[in-house]
Amino acid sequence: MNVTILGNNSALPAFGRHPTCQAVELSSEIILIDCGEGTQVQMQRYGIKWRRVHHILISHMHGDHYFGLPGLLNSMSLQGRKDELHIYGPQQLEPIVDAMMHAGGHQFEFPLHFHTLPDGAGVISDGTYFKISCFPVQHRIPCHGFVIEQKNARRRLLIDQCEAYGIPKTFYGPLKLGEDYVAPDGTVVPNELVTAESLPPRRYAYSADTLFSDSYLPYIQNADVLYHESTYLHADVEKAVARFHSTSMQAAQMAKMANAGQLLLGHFSSKYKDITPFQEEARTIFENAMATIEGTTYPV
Numbered sequence: 001m002n003v004t005i006l007g008n009n010s011a012l013p014a015f016g017r018h019p020t021c022q023a024v025e026l027s028s029e030i031i032l033i034d035c036g037e038g039t040q041v042q043m044q045r046y047g048i049k050w051r052r053v054h055h056i057l058i059s060h061m062h063g064d065h066y067f068g069l070p071g072l073l074n075s076m077s078l079q080g081r082k083d084e085l086h087i088y089g090p091q092q093l094e095p096i097v098d099a100m101m102h103a104g105g106h107q108f109e110f111p112l113h114f115h116t117l118p119d120g121a122g123v124i125s126d127g128t129y130f131k132i133s134c135f136p137v138q139h140r141i142p143c144h145g146f147v148i149e150q151k152n153a154r155r156r157l158l159i160d161q162c163e164a165y166g167i168p169k170t171f172y173g174p175l176k177l178g179e180d181y182v183a184p185d186g187t188v189v190p191n192e193l194v195t196a197e198s199l200p201p202r203r204y205a206y207s208a209d210t211l212f213s214d215s216y217l218p219y220i221q222n223a224d225v226l227y228h229e230s231t232y233l234h235a236d237v238e239k240a241v242a243r244f245h246s247t248s249m250q251a252a253q254m255a256k257m258a259n260a261g262q263l264l265l266g267h268f269s270s271k272y273k274d275i276t277p278f279q280e281e282a283r284t285i286f287e288n289a290m291a292t293i294e295g296t297t298y299p300v
């Protein structure tokens with residue numbers, strides 16, 4: 001799993017930075033998180049294929065998180081998309097998108113499914129390859145963060161054991177799926193003798209826009225990578241509190257409390273031209289912190 005930052009600015013495009021959008025790439029598909037203005041242009045620029053996107057998560061109804069959605073959906077339709085698409089977001093989202101399409105007399109040529117996020121926390125998608133959960137954060141309007149877990153559905157081969165039992169390599173695929181091996185003479189080799197449990201799933205947590213608060217700490221605990229907003233440097237902590245945002249040092253404090261593996265910082269205010277101080281401040285509290293750069297892909 002990896003995440004490509006397509007936009008990491010708050011509110012406005014500024015200094016070559018775009019409003020919030022990121023693409024989480026799994027082996028099976030790409031999940032978009034938030035869809036700020038210019039998302040489809042950023043996707044083309046950084047080689048994120050629309051066809052691989054089947055899930056879009058929208059954290060809240062501030063424009064820097066969804067103004068790019070209508071344009072992206074319209075382009076998908078014009079390009080002849082036939083695959084279904086699932087959008088998870090606040091309940092106001094569907095009527096807004098519908099009204100925009102109806103006003104122009106258009107309709108989508110592909111199955112589009114809207115799913116309203118729950119008031120609290122919950123699992124919103126659970127499939128073979130990944131699980132998506134949402135959790136409420138503290139913002140001026142209802143807002144959710146997300147956790148994406150990549151499942152390792154396949155068992156790990158113990159190669160020495162496989163060879164010792166004489167299992168042909170052509171049977172390694174079924175072994176990973178948990179099947180027992182039956183030799184030509186009828187001898188059964190139980191799967192658990194030649195394979196082991198898969199590695200624990202990798203977890204990516206996205207805080208969306210939020211005031212620094214331990215209310216959402218349980219949901220992001222032990223994330224391999226935590227993306228936390230840091231709209232302001234810590235000198236502007238009063239502004240951050242008044243506007244329900246966080247500072248770089250608060251983001252770092254949250255990563256430390258959550259025991260995260262790595263912290264990615266983003267959602268920088270348009271008032272800052274240089275984002276390196278965000279990283280420097282965060283590292284005074286949490287060493288493995290990065291101020292994200294647009295177009296950069298970070299492994300999870």
Ligand SMILES: [Zn+2]
Binds near residue numbers: 010267
């Ligand atoms: Zn925002």
Ligand SMILES: [Zn+2]
Binds near residue numbers: 060139209
């Ligand atoms: Zn917001």
